[in-house]
Amino acid sequence: MPFNTLQDKDFFGRQEELSSLYKRALQADSGAAQSVVLSGPRGIGKTELLKQLFGLLFWKQDRVAPFYYTVNPALLSVSAFSKTYLIRFLCQRLAFEKKEQALFYHEGMSLDGLTAHIKDRDLSWAKELIDHYQRNAADPLSALRIALAAPHRSMLMSGVPVVVLIDEFHRLQDLFTEGAPDARLVSLFEEPISFRKTPHVITGNAVEIQELPVSSCLERIPLQPLGSADASARVLSLLHANEGEVNLPPLLLRRLAGNPFYLGCIGRATSAGKKTGDNAFWDAYIQEVMEGALTLFWSSVLKSFFPDLGQRRIALAISQRIQHSSDALSCQQLAASFALTDSQAEAIAHKLYLAGIIRGAFGVFRATEDDVLRDIIDCQHKKEILAKPSHDLESELLNTLLPEKAELARFDLTLPMLRDTELVAAQCLEQLGKNHRLDQDVVGQLQIAVIEACINTIEHSRGGERKIYVSVVIDGNRLEASIESAGREFIVQETGEPFNDRDAAKIPGRGWGIKLMKRFADEVRFEKTGRGMKTILVKYLDKSARVQLEDTITRE
Amino acid sequence: MTPKGYINDLGAESLEQTSDQFLGKGVKKLVVNFNDVQYINTIGISIFTSIVQKTMEYDSTLCFTNLKKVHRDVLEMMGLIKYVKVFKDEEDALSFLSEKR
Numbered sequence: 001m002p003f004n005t006l007q008d009k010d011f012f013g014r015q016e017e018l019s020s021l022y023k024r025a026l027q028a029d030s031g032a033a034q035s036v037v038l039s040g041p042r043g044i045g046k047t048e049l050l051k052q053l054f055g056l057l058f059w060k061q062d063r064v065a066p067f068y069y070t071v072n073p074a075l076l077s078v079s080a081f082s083k084t085y086l087i088r089f090l091c092q093r094l095a096f097e098k099k100e101q102a103l104f105y106h107e108g109m110s111l112d113g114l115t116a117h118i119k120d121r122d123l124s125w126a127k128e129l130i131d132h133y134q135r136n137a138a139d140p141l142s143a144l145r146i147a148l149a150a151p152h153r154s155m156l157m158s159g160v161p162v163v164v165l166i167d168e169f170h171r172l173q174d175l176f177t178e179g180a181p182d183a184r185l186v187s188l189f190e191e192p193i194s195f196r197k198t199p200h201v202i203t204g205n206a207v208e209i210q211e212l213p214v215s216s217c218l219e220r221i222p223l224q225p226l227g228s229a230d231a232s233a234r235v236l237s238l239l240h241a242n243e244g245e246v247n248l249p250p251l252l253l254r255r256l257a258g259n260p261f262y263l264g265c266i267g268r269a270t271s272a273g274k275k276t277g278d279n280a281f282w283d284a285y286i287q288e289v290m291e292g293a294l295t296l297f298w299s300s301v302l303k304s305f306f307p308d309l310g311q312r313r314i315a316l317a318i319s320q321r322i323q324h325s326s327d328a329l330s331c332q333q334l335a336a337s338f339a340l341t342d343s344q345a346e347a348i349a350h351k352l353y354l355a356g357i358i359r360g361a362f363g364v365f366r367a368t369e370d371d372v373l374r375d376i377i378d379c380q381h382k383k384e385i386l387a388k389p390s391h392d393l394e395s396e397l398l399n400t401l402l403p404e405k406a407e408l409a410r411f412d413l414t415l416p417m418l419r420d421t422e423l424v425a426a427q428c429l430e431q432l433g434k435n436h437r438l439d440q441d442v443v444g445q446l447q448i449a450v451i452e453a454c455i456n457t458i459e460h461s462r463g464g465e466r467k468i469y470v471s472v473v474i475d476g477n478r479l480e481a482s483i484e485s486a487g488r489e490f491i492v493q494e495t496g497e498p499f500n501d502r503d504a505a506k507i508p509g510r511g512w513g514i515k516l517m518k519r520f521a522d523e524v525r526f527e528k529t530g531r532g533m534k535t536i537l538v539k540y541l542d543k544s545a546r547v548q549l550e551d552t553i554t555r556e
Numbered sequence: 557m558t559p560k561g562y563i564n565d566l567g568a569e570s571l572e573q574t575s576d577q578f579l580g581k582g583v584k585k586l587v588v589n590f591n592d593v594q595y596i597n598t599i600g601i602s603i604f605t606s607i608v609q610k611t612m613e614y615d616s617t618l619c620f621t622n623l624k625k626v627h628r629d630v631l632e633m634m635g636l637i638k639y640v641k642v643f644k645d646e647e648d649a650l651s652f653l654s655e656k657r
Contacts, residue, residue, distance in 0.1 A: 420562060
C-alpha cells in the first residue's frame with residue numbers, strides 16, 4: 001500500500017460505513033455510482049475510512065479499479081499537480097491490473113520511465129494517455145484537464161471503471177498557474193466528478209470543501225462519532241487490554257466524544273505512562289491537553305490558518321472568548337473587545353470558522369461542542385497569552401475536571417423482556433430523582449422518554465438474549481439514561497436517525513415514540529453497539545430547570 | 557372514570573370498553589380523572605384517540621381532570637388535547653358540565 005492503514009482488529013465502529021461505501025463504489029460497474037464527500041469534524045476518521053476503502057477495493061475484487069490520492073500542499077502548481085496526479089493514477093491502475101503491490105512504490109518515476117515500464121505490456125490505453133499528456137504538457141490548463149480526465153479515459157479505453165479517492169481535497173483551492181492561488185481551477189473537477197463510472201469519494205476539511213464550487217455536485221455522507229462501546233474498545237486496543245480488565249472513566253469517554261483521533265491520543269499516552277486505574281487516563285488527558293499530540297494537532301491547525309505570530313495570538317484570544325461565551329458573538333462585538341476593525345475581526349473569525357475552531361458563517365460566531373478543543377484553547381491561552389506557569393495550568397485544568405468527576409453516580413439494571421418491564425426502569429428513575437432531589441417534572445419527562453425507548457427496544461429486539469440493559473448516570477447537571485439490547489438496527493447509518501418503520505407505522509400510536517423521546521429529552525442518540533442497539537437519552541438538569549421557569553412565566 | 561397506574565394498551569382498552577358502555581347507554585358527559593395515573597405510553601394514548609372519536613360521534617363531551625403536566629404535554633403533542641375539555645379537578649369539570657345543557 002502507498003500508505004499505512006490500521007489493522008482490521010484496530011479499526012473500530014466503521015464497518016457499516018465501510019461496507020456501504022464499498023457497495024456504492026461497486027455500483028460504478030453498472031454506471032450507477034454517485035460521487036460523494038465524507039464530512040465530519042477533524043479527527044472523526046474520514047482519512048482512515050478512505051484508506052480502508054482503497055484496501056478493500058484493491059484486494060477484494062477485480063471489477064472496479066481504485067485510485068487514492070492525497071493532495072500535497074507542496075505540489076499545488078498546476079503543472080506539478082497534473083503530472084503527479086497522472087503518474088500516481090497510472091501506477092495504481094497498473095498495480096491493480098496485475099495486483100502488483102510493488103508498483104505503488106514507482107510513484108516517483110517519470111512519465112518516460114513509466115512509458116518504458118509498460119512498453120512490453122498490452123496496455124495501449126496507458127500509452128495513449130501518456131502520449132496525450134506529453135503532447136499538451138506545455139499548456140498547464142490542458143495538462144490539468146487531461147490528468148483529471150485520466151480515470152474516465154482509461155475506463156472508456158479499457159472498460160474498467162475507476163473509483164477516485166481524494167483526501168485533503170480542500171487544499172485544491174490553492175492550485176495556481178502563475179503565483180497566486182486560483183480557487184476557480186478546482187471547478188475543473190466538476191466534469192470528472194459527474195461521471196457515474198468514475199465516481200469520486202472525497203474528503204478533507206468539511207467546512208472548506210463546503211465552500212468549493214464542486215460541493216454542489218457531491219452527495220454528503222456525514223461520519224458520526226464512535227459509539228461508547230467502540231470508543232472504549234479503540235482505547236483499550238492501544239493498551240492491549242480487554243473490557244473489564246481496564247475501564248476508561250465514563251466522564252473522560254464522554255469528553256472525547258467518540259472522536260477516533262482523540263481516543264487514539266489518549267490510548268497511546270496512557271499506554272506510555274506508568275500509572276494504573278482512572279488516574280492513568282486522567283493524567284494522560286491532562287498531559288495531552290497541556291503539551292501532547294492533541295495540542296500539537298490543534299496548534300498546527302491554528303498555525304496553518306494564522307502563520308503570523310501576532311495574528312495567531314489574537315486568534316487564540318478570540319477563540320477563548322467565543323468558547324466561553326454563552327451567547328453567539330458578532331464581528332462587531334469581537335472588534336470592540338479586541339480593539340480591531342470590523343473587517344479585521346471578521347477575517348479572523350472567518351478563518352477560525354474554516355479551521356473548525358468555532359461555528360457560524362454569517363457574521364455571528366459561537367463555540368463548537370468539542371470539550372477537548374475548549375480545554376486545549378484554555379490551556380494555550382493561559383500559557384501563551386497569560387504566561388501562566390505549567391503547574392498552575394495543570395491544577396486549573398484538574399479543578400475544571402474534578403468537580404464533574406466527584407458528582408458521578410451510575411446505576412445499571414438488567415431487565416427481562418417481560419410485559420411492562422419498562423416500568424421498572426421508570427420507577428428506578430423516580431427513586432433516583434427523590435434521592436438526588438431532582439425536579440419532579442424533569443424526572444417525569446425522562447420517564448416518558450425511557451418508557452418509549454424501552455418499548456422501541458423490545459419491538460426491535462431479535463432472538464437470543466431477551467434482556468434490556470438500562471444505565472442511568474447522574475453527572476453534575478446531566479442525567480443520562482441508556483437503553484440497550486440485542487436489537488436489530490433501526491437507524492440510518494449515514495444520518496444516525498431512525499428510519500421510518502412502515503410496519504410499525506400501521507399500528508396505531510407507533511411512530512410517536514421517537515418524537516416523544518426527542519420532545520422530552522434534551523439529546524437523543526442511537527448507537528450501534530457490540531451487543532446490538534443503544535438509545536441514549538440525556539436531560540440537562542439546569543437547562544430543564546430554565547425551561548420549567550420559562551414555562552411558568554409563559555403561563556403566568 | 558378513574559384509570560389507575562399505567563395507561564398502556566391494556567389500561568386504555570379497559571377504559572375504552574367502559575366509555576363504550578356509557579356512550580351506548582346514552583351518557584352525554586364523561587369525565588376521566590387522571591389523579592391515579594402514574595405512567596402513560598404512546599400505545600395507550602393512541603387508544604384514547606378512539607375514545608375521543610367515539611365521544612364526538614355520539615355528540616358527547618369528554619373532560620380530563622387532574623392531569624400531571626408531563627401527561628398533559630404528551631396529550632398535547634399527540635394532538636388530543638384540542639378535542640377534550642381539561643380541568644384542574646373533578647369539581648371544576650362537574651361544575652362546567654352542570655352548566656352545559
